[in-house]
């Protein structure tokens with residue numbers, strides 16, 4: 200019985216809603232699920248783990264998402280922005296350390312106009328023609344996304360957060376809409392970006408049915424990258440008293456994603472590493488094949504506080520990439536120096 204459901208998912212890449220519900224609501228299948236996900240990941244990607252240098256270049260944000268520590272109304276957040284020169288210095292350091300993908304992530308900061316974003320992207324593109332440039336700067340118009348693409352960005356991460364409209368509205372203020380979020384994702388695809396989406400696991404009010412809707416939405420979108428991590432409470436948000444998501448549920452979903460989207464680049468996220476000291480290694484063993492250590496300058500790293508206790512040193516710091524290499528190797532995989540393109 201145990202193997203039947205997991206085998207079916209491995210073979211067919213899909214299950215019915217009620218089968219998914221069964222799989223997600225018990226730990227009974229976990230062992231078989233992780234083994235199956237690892238098998239599928241090795242068949243497609245071998246033991247390769249792709250590293251992305253994450254540059255968190257601004258924590259100013261005009262949005263007010265109820266779960267997020269850098270939301271506009273968090274007056275306790277100490278705000279910072281990196282200059283173009285700072286960002287280029289991060290890339291220089293990252294390139295020397297073996298990074299071939301740079302991920303520029305930030306709050307939705309109006310200071311970074313399209314012109315400024317394009318200037319930064321073109322400078323990175325010119326200096327590192329062999330690298331992938333990923334942006335993760337939120338919801339913009341299609342025209343803006345086109346400009347960044349022309350400037351040399353080729354990947355974009357924008358989690359849909361939750362595919363259920365009613366649930367989306369409980370996590371965000373009225374000025375943010377699920378329709379807009381989703382339409383941004385389709386616009387990015389149309390332009391030709393490699394697109395990443397995803398969701399938080401265990402966000403307040405989330406049900407198993409919501410998670411199944413997330414999986415169905417991802418099937419429609421068919422993204423190249425899927426980033427998931429546990430929701431983790433931040434004390435200075437309206438959700439200060441809510442419970443965080445769990446390691447177990449996140450790992451289960453990583454494995455399910457690997458089986459439903461064998462081609463996907465799946466990061467073992469910082470949030471996973473934050474809720475458990477070996478969270479990232481466990482994520483890799485459950486089917487993830489990407490890690491995104493932090494390349495931001497160390498003096499600002501602690502300020503990009505999306506949630507409480509966010510890790511930013513040790514193997515999380517890009518500068519400790521050798522430590523990361525050892526940890527990945529001990530988990531049974533291998534960090535590669537490669538931009539790591541999707542294998543459809």
Ligand code: SAM
Nearest residue numbers: 266267305306307335336337358430431505506
């Ligand atoms: N502003 C951009 C955007 O909205 O896509 C990028 C930055 S945003 C802070 C990056 C991601 O952080 C979000 O997509 C969200 O899933 C995650 N995040 C925010 N608050 C979180 C929390 N409390 N726990 C876990 N993840 C969180």
